[in-house]
Amino acid sequence: MTFPGSLDDQDALRAVRLAGAEPVPLWHGDKWLSDVQAVVLPGGFSYGDYLRCGAIARFAPAMESIIDGARHGMPVLGICNGFQVLCEAHLLPGALIRNKERKFVCRDQRLRIERADTVWTSDFEQGQQVVIPLKNGEGGYVADERTLDELEGQGRVVARYLDGDPNGSYRGIAGISNVAGNVVGLMPHPEHAVEDLTGPSTDGLSFFTSVLKSLVAV
Amino acid sequence: MARVVVDVVMKPEILDPQGQAILGALGRLGIEGVTSVRQGKHFELDVEDGLDDQTLTTLADTLLANPVIEDFTIHR
Amino acid sequence: MARVVVDVVMKPEILDPQGQAILGALGRLGIEGVTSVRQGKHFELDVEDGLDDQTLTTLADTLLANPVIEDFTIHR
Amino acid sequence: MTTIDRRLGVDTVEAAGQTPDQAQPYRELGVADDEYARIKEILGRRPTSSELAMYSVMWSEHCSYKSSKVHLKQFGQKVPAEAKDILLVGMGENAGVVDIGGGLAVTFKIESHNHPSYVEPHQGAATGVGGIVRDILTMGARPVAVMDAIRFGAADAPDTARVLPGVVSGIGGYGNCLGLPNIGGELVFDPSYLGNPLVNALCVGVLRADEIKLAKADGLGSKVVLFGARTGGDGIGGASVLASATFDDTKPAKRPAAQVGDPFAEKVLIECCLEIFAADLVTGIQDLGAAGLSCATTELAAAGTGGMDVDLDLAPLRDETLVPEEILMSESQERMMAVVTPENLDAFLSICAKWDVNATVLGTVNDSGRLVMRWHGDVIVDVPPRTLAHEGPVYERPIQRPADQDELIADTGQQLPRPEDGDELRATALRLIASPNLADKTWVTDQYDRYVLGNTVLAQPEDAGLIRVSDERWRAEHGGAESTAGLALSVDGNGRYTRLDPYAGAQLALAEAYRNVATTGARPLAVTNCLNFGSPEDPGVMWQFAEAVRGLADGCQQLGIPVTGGNVSFYNQTGATPILPTPVIGVLGVIDDVARRTPMALRGDGAQLYLLGDTRDEFGGSEWAHTEHGFLGGTPPKVDLERERLLADILINASRDGLIDAAHDLSDGGLFTTLAEACLRGGAGVRVVVPEGIDPFVLLFSESAGRAVVAVPRSEEIRFTDMCTARGLPAARIGVLDVLEPAIEVQDQFRIPLAELRTAWSSTLPALFG
Numbered sequence A: 001m002t003f004p005g006s007l008d009d010q011d012a013l014r015a016v017r018l019a020g021a022e023p024v025p026l027w028h029g030d031k032w033l034s035d036v037q038a039v040v041l042p043g044g045f046s047y048g049d050y051l052r053c054g055a056i057a058r059f060a061p062a063m064e065s066i067i068d069g070a071r072h073g074m075p076v077l078g079i080c081n082g083f084q085v086l087c088e089a090h091l092l093p094g095a096l097i098r099n100k101e102r103k104f105v106c107r108d109q110r111l112r113i114e115r116a117d118t119v120w121t122s123d124f125e126q127g128q129q130v131v132i133p134l135k136n137g138e139g140g141y142v143a144d145e146r147t148l149d150e151l152e153g154q155g156r157v158v159a160r161y162l163d164g165d166p167n168g169s170y171r172g173i174a175g176i177s178n179v180a181g182n183v184v185g186l187m188p189h190p191e192h193a194v195e196d197l198t199g200p201s202t203d204g205l206s207f208f209t210s211v212l213k214s215l216v217a218v
Numbered sequence B, C: 001m002a003r004v005v006v007d008v009v010m011k012p013e014i015l016d017p018q019g020q021a022i023l024g025a026l027g028r029l030g031i032e033g034v035t036s037v038r039q040g041k042h043f044e045l046d047v048e049d050g051l052d053d054q055t056l057t058t059l060a061d062t063l064l065a066n067p068v069i070e071d072f073t074i075h076r
Numbered sequence D: 001m002t003t004i005d006r007r008l009g010v011d012t013v014e015a016a017g018q019t020p021d022q023a024q025p026y027r028e029l030g031v032a033d034d035e036y037a038r039i040k041e042i043l044g045r046r047p048t049s050s051e052l053a054m055y056s057v058m059w060s061e062h063c064s065y066k067s068s069k070v071h072l073k074q075f076g077q078k079v080p081a082e083a084k085d086i087l088l089v090g091m092g093e094n095a096g097v098v099d100i101g102g103g104l105a106v107t108f109k110i111e112s113h114n115h116p117s118y119v120e121p122h123q124g125a126a127t128g129v130g131g132i133v134r135d136i137l138t139m140g141a142r143p144v145a146v147m148d149a150i151r152f153g154a155a156d157a158p159d160t161a162r163v164l165p166g167v168v169s170g171i172g173g174y175g176n177c178l179g180l181p182n183i184g185g186e187l188v189f190d191p192s193y194l195g196n197p198l199v200n201a202l203c204v205g206v207l208r209a210d211e212i213k214l215a216k217a218d219g220l221g222s223k224v225v226l227f228g229a230r231t232g233g234d235g236i237g238g239a240s241v242l243a244s245a246t247f248d249d250t251k252p253a254k255r256p257a258a259q260v261g262d263p264f265a266e267k268v269l270i271e272c273c274l275e276i277f278a279a280d281l282v283t284g285i286q287d288l289g290a291a292g293l294s295c296a297t298t299e300l301a302a303a304g305t306g307g308m309d310v311d312l313d314l315a316p317l318r319d320e321t322l323v324p325e326e327i328l329m330s331e332s333q334e335r336m337m338a339v340v341t342p343e344n345l346d347a348f349l350s351i352c353a354k355w356d357v358n359a360t361v362l363g364t365v366n367d368s369g370r371l372v373m374r375w376h377g378d379v380i381v382d383v384p385p386r387t388l389a390h391e392g393p394v395y396e397r398p399i400q401r402p403a404d405q406d407e408l409i410a411d412t413g414q415q416l417p418r419p420e421d422g423d424e425l426r427a428t429a430l431r432l433i434a435s436p437n438l439a440d441k442t443w444v445t446d447q448y449d450r451y452v453l454g455n456t457v458l459a460q461p462e463d464a465g466l467i468r469v470s471d472e473r474w475r476a477e478h479g480g481a482e483s484t485a486g487l488a489l490s491v492d493g494n495g496r497y498t499r500l501d502p503y504a505g506a507q508l509a510l511a512e513a514y515r516n517v518a519t520t521g522a523r524p525l526a527v528t529n530c531l532n533f534g535s536p537e538d539p540g541v542m543w544q545f546a547e548a549v550r551g552l553a554d555g556c557q558q559l560g561i562p563v564t565g566g567n568v569s570f571y572n573q574t575g576a577t578p579i580l581p582t583p584v585i586g587v588l589g590v591i592d593d594v595a596r597r598t599p600m601a602l603r604g605d606g607a608q609l610y611l612l613g614d615t616r617d618e619f620g621g622s623e624w625a626h627t628e629h630g631f632l633g634g635t636p637p638k639v640d641l642e643r644e645r646l647l648a649d650i651l652i653n654a655s656r657d658g659l660i661d662a663a664h665d666l667s668d669g670g671l672f673t674t675l676a677e678a679c680l681r682g683g684a685g686v687r688v689v690v691p692e693g694i695d696p697f698v699l700l701f702s703e704s705a706g707r708a709v710v711a712v713p714r715s716e717e718i719r720f721t722d723m724c725t726a727r728g729l730p731a732a733r734i735g736v737l738d739v740l741e742p743a744i745e746v747q748d749q750f751r752i753p754l755a756e757l758r759t760a761w762s763s764t765l766p767a768l769f770g
């Protein structure tokens, strides 16, 4: 999905292609998704995001059918700004706020995959440690205690930061899923870890191969 | 034509890195007597008199503030 | 112990991208009747009663606002 | 709300004719007496105040290059023969364009935004990035990466703590929001920049060689469209005298003291332009930067069919109180001007609508040879556009070698105490590596997105940034496959060297950037430059400038790479004290197969460490003299550009033939710094043997140019050394890699474990800036 201020949409398309699937560029202004089987909301600054990241994107014409699709089990991955959009759209609980250090941070981040049984993570081992670029200015995941306990209790924390949290996220949360597990929000950027040449690893590819497998399986 | 102000602040239970940083800087500046700082957003809207409170609330509630982490007050 | 509020807004002659973006979104939201939006910062400080206005102004002027592009008002 | 008559008090051509001797505040606008006289002569009457506004900005130092022109010509005159055919667009356009083969071309340029970054660090730096990106876009290219070379006062000075964090967040904030990877730059501290930081931003773009766009208003009847942000009262300090002049005594409304950038507006402007270019809908295009509408209209008109009619009152305003003079001078960001044939206009406007970009038809191209502007019907401007765009004043400023220059060179610093034994060498090494100019820069570079676009192969802290030349369209044209071609870029400058010898200093900066590019395995191709100097009215500064330009022009000719463009920034001084003369040089290189690039990281075991080039006792202007003794004197390291060429050849061939695992050039701080950076990057240690007949201190800290360190796998050692011998490049085996207990160990001198080294290296900037 490309919003006017999307930045990593080309990377997302590339990652989907490298995973062996056919990438379909979507435009925020189009109400109807051409028959795609899964949607990636890429990183960037969807509408400038001076107000709150994702606050305005949530109202994009295309978001209606995405929200609708997500509620009916369509796999949706929100990366960075995409994660923010999913939270603003209430498809995922909590919110993302300014980094604790109040600086944009871009670095190679170690993560632990906490759930290897969502459609987006099935190609990982439970507890697998991966290295994926993290780059955000508003990546601090916050929610009230009840919500956090619920997320933990229902095993909806998909990935956690290792080596200390880089942005002030509560309980080191780097990614979460909805109850059904088809909607995943992730602050780090797997689409930047799909080629040896350009990434710190190719660990990110598994997010995209995971969803492809689960889709061809059904 | 009327001026409406909407103030948005983080819910108390959510930590506020900006407020914290300012509090820290105060120390370095040698300014004493400030015990807490919280940073929020301040919106000044020019609205036509026709615009009803209902609409304003929706506006604040869906766009200007994120109810999950923020509270807002409207001054009309 | 007193609650002091400081509001910081862009000087009127300075471009305010935030406000522009919100105004644009209102259209998409189908909300009519808002003619201008400016986004600023809103600070809530808890200060000891001893703290004089002088100090508060310095504080606002050096830490809370960037005098080159922003104006501030203190509500005590 | 009462609507005031916008025509009130506006000076018209007719009025100018009737009041020939009306006094005009031209001096306040920086227009000299003889310049004002020439304007009258050109127009055959006094200028209207709008015309005066236009001449004053177009004939300003910044836009007219009146003090530097006579020197910059050399870049054109000395274009190396071998480069003539790759130079598609030379100096003078918004940015130069070079042919990189395969139907592709590259445009790149570096520009300064020094003063605004001092006034308002975050916004000043941000709008600096915005400006250079629009220059690249204007050539018809997709911007693909940025770099930044930034210089501040002493690292621990209070004002540095104010300026640096803002500059870095501004560069990051704007570049990140545009989705352009930041792939390198410079960070330098020196007291001379305290009241005058340097913020130089570079942008590189890729385009099809046959789709270059130029700033010309071609085609009778073509429409002149202003699109992008609305025009506000930004950057028009000067114009206020005119505004108040027109409004008699009534004061004009307040004008901004600083500009605020809107990166989102620029992002959509970029995508909008690229879609317009792809559909081939413009005959000419120009970005609005310094001198805004004055510059765009006159340059477009001057370059094309020859004339243009403009209805200035149609320009969309952010501030309705602006008067024509101010609109003409406004430097509001995120605006572009295009020339569109009537039949393409609808298509053009609908693409703007798709991207929510505001577009307005302001005027029409004609062949009158005049640029005529109307304000609510009244003619307020009627000028020959060339006289503003190209026929500005040209000065031969007086040049005088500074009186203290000989004294400066005479004191070579031989008397400075040097470390005597292993322990002192060790302590010196740790202090140097922790000094702000040599310390780890990740505090800065972690605020920049280096991953976006997915083509970044090498970025900071590598010697040069290296990106794959691959985009959607390329893949579409090649069955989805990625291209293997790559671009390498490095920017370098050294104010201390240049202060000691401007001619050599410029060449040393050029040589370092050239070497950095070659170190990655890329072949250097072309040059851009940003010349940061003091006041051109100071003969001493003008001498520094003239010498630096001559050195750079000669150097480029000798290295066989052309200067494609650049930027001059004068008046960088605090009071009467100029900054260190600081030419910042950017070198662009190409590599056929990015997979073959050479990284800087020393990894793995057993590879042999070779030092290429000659090491002499050269400490003039060195980092050691600066940090250990706060001393500046003597002469900078010897320049040998033939040697630089040879070294580059060897590094490029070695990379192509897979003879080396890693390479890192030597520059500030000398060999020890290079080893430390390469070891910390890869995690391996090195055991160094000091070759016969060289003093360990000189080996470790001298800044002799034309050197690099390479790691050669044992299997390739013979082939590599044979190549060096055959080509006559000195290659000394100085040690071996060691991964068990990694450390830098200098035989019989000292040993520093990497852990200790990393702490010293990486603690400095966080401790200073939080």
Ligand SMILES: Nc1ncnc2c1ncn2[C@@H]1O[C@H](COP(=O)(O)OP(=O)(O)O)[C@@H](O)[C@H]1O
Residues within 6 Å of the ligand: D147, D148, D149, D150, D182, D183, D184, D185, D186, D187, D441, D444, D445, D459, D460, D461, D462, D463, D464, D491, D492, D516, D667, D668
């Ligand atoms: N302001 C900056 N922005 C981006 N990268 C920077 C900046 N300053 C330094 N770097 C990067 O840090 C690394 C070390 O810088 P430097 O020692 O100047 O390199 P070199 O000596 O090879 O020119 C280089 O990769 C350079 O690009």
Ligand SMILES: [Mg+2]
Residues within 6 Å of the ligand: D463, D516, D664, D665, D666, D667
């Ligand atoms: Mg180098």
